[in-house]
Amino acid sequence: MSNTPDNTEMSASLEASRKYRFLEVNNLAKRFPAPDGNDLTIFQDINFGFNKGEFVCIIGHSGCGKSTILNTLAGLEQATDGDIVMNGKEIKGPSLERGVVFQNYSLLPWLSTLHNVTFAVRARWPGWSKKQVREHSERYLNMVGLEHALQRKPSQLSGGMRQRVSIARAFATQPEMLLLDEPFGALDALTRGVIQDELIKIWEATHQTVFMITHDVDEALLLADRILLMSNGPNAKIAESVAVNLPRPRKRNTIFENRNYYRIRNYLVDFLVNRSEEPVTQFQTNGYPVEVDPSDQAMQPQYKAVHG
Numbered sequence: 527m528s529n530t531p532d533n534t535e536m537s538a539s540l541e542a543s544r545k546y547r548f549l550e551v552n553n554l555a556k557r558f559p560a561p562d563g564n565d566l567t568i569f570q571d572i573n574f575g576f577n578k579g580e581f582v583c584i585i586g587h588s589g590c591g592k593s594t595i596l597n598t599l600a601g602l603e604q605a606t607d608g609d610i611v612m613n614g615k616e617i618k619g620p621s622l623e624r625g626v627v628f629q630n631y632s633l634l635p636w637l638s639t640l641h642n643v644t645f646a647v648r649a650r651w652p653g654w655s656k657k658q659v660r661e662h663s664e665r666y667l668n669m670v671g672l673e674h675a676l677q678r679k680p681s682q683l684s685g686g687m688r689q690r691v692s693i694a695r696a697f698a699t700q701p702e703m704l705l706l707d708e709p710f711g712a713l714d715a716l717t718r719g720v721i722q723d724e725l726i727k728i729w730e731a732t733h734q735t736v737f738m739i740t741h742d743v744d745e746a747l748l749l750a751d752r753i754l755l756m757s758n759g760p761n762a763k764i765a766e767s768v769a770v771n772l773p774r775p776r777k778r779n780t781i782f783e784n785r786n787y788y789r790i791r792n793y794l795v796d797f798l799v800n801r802s803e804e805p806v807t808q809f810q811t812n813g814y815p816v817e818v819d820p821s822d823q824a825m826q827p828q829y830k831a832v833h834g
């Protein structure tokens with residue numbers, strides 16, 4: 527009998543080497559035509575995954591391709607190479623199983639706060655009664671503190687309130703995965719803090735799987751279980767997957783008291799300032815980015831050995 531594994535054995539061993547079961551991004555690449563007629567590779571060899579219920583943030587410099595990855599996860603863009611598999615099915619287009627919140631709110635301007643949410647809830651569960659749809663929608667709007675503004679149109683809401691409606695709508699439809707593209711990017715720091723707290727509250731109540739783009743290291747530390755670090759483009763890659771081992775519930779005004787907070791924060795800032803331009807070479811044998819835990823003391827010498 528030959529020692530060479532057959533296809534079934536090979537795919538079984540590949541399957542076993544993969545860690546994530548809910549969603550897997552495999553060898554994703556995106557190229558756009560460049561003005562000189564050649565193709566420009568925005569990112570390539572992108573491999574990562576999510577476990578169900580994880581909150582994952584992605585950080586990287588402007589233009590490395592974060593939104594393009596998020597849009598591909600949403601099914602709004604096609605990758606040039608690679609595939610994304612969620613619950614064993616390849617993502618080929620948009621679906622109600624994946625909800626998206628963009629920076630610019632995307633509300634329907636002619637509908638009230640309540641109807642912007644009921645509209646989506648009705649589409650998700652067409653068999654529900656009017657009363658069911660309304661009660662469900664109001665529950666989520668209450669979670670983001672909008673019970674007093676149900677009848678107002680988007681033009682009568684502040685930027686922060688509009689973003690709360692978008693967040694309530696996205697969570698209310700209970701998609702398998704929520705994709706948040708810098709949802710607080712346009713908000714002032716105070717409003718941003720309040721809505722971050724509301725996002726934590728709504729996530730702790732629902733434990734939905736969330737993938738979020740942010741440029742704000744402190745925001746990522748407050749929200750994420752894991753942070754993906756993306757190297758600079760073109761030819762960007764996911765360089766590392768950083769564990770955020772800070773206990774929950776996390777509060778903005780006390781999180782920094784944890785002794786690991788600054789360890790992880792410094793590690794992230796060091797990546798963005800000093801290391802994001804370095805070529806990414808350290809992939810694990812299964813193709814996933816190296817997983818690091820900056821709060822682990824034992825990791826520090828190893829980190830020094832690698833990065834000097």
Ligand SMILES: Nc1ncnc2c1ncn2[C@@H]1O[C@H](COP(=O)(O)OP(=O)(O)OP(=O)(O)O)[C@@H](O)[C@H]1O
Nearest residue numbers: 558559568586587588589590591592593594595759
């Ligand atoms: N349709 C397109 N045609 C050509 N180039 C594009 C297109 N869409 C995006 N790009 C380029 O792809 C790169 C990645 O864009 P993307 O918006 O995904 O980056 P990003 O990391 O989300 O940036 P930011 O943090 O500034 O939002 C950019 O250089 C952008 O100019």
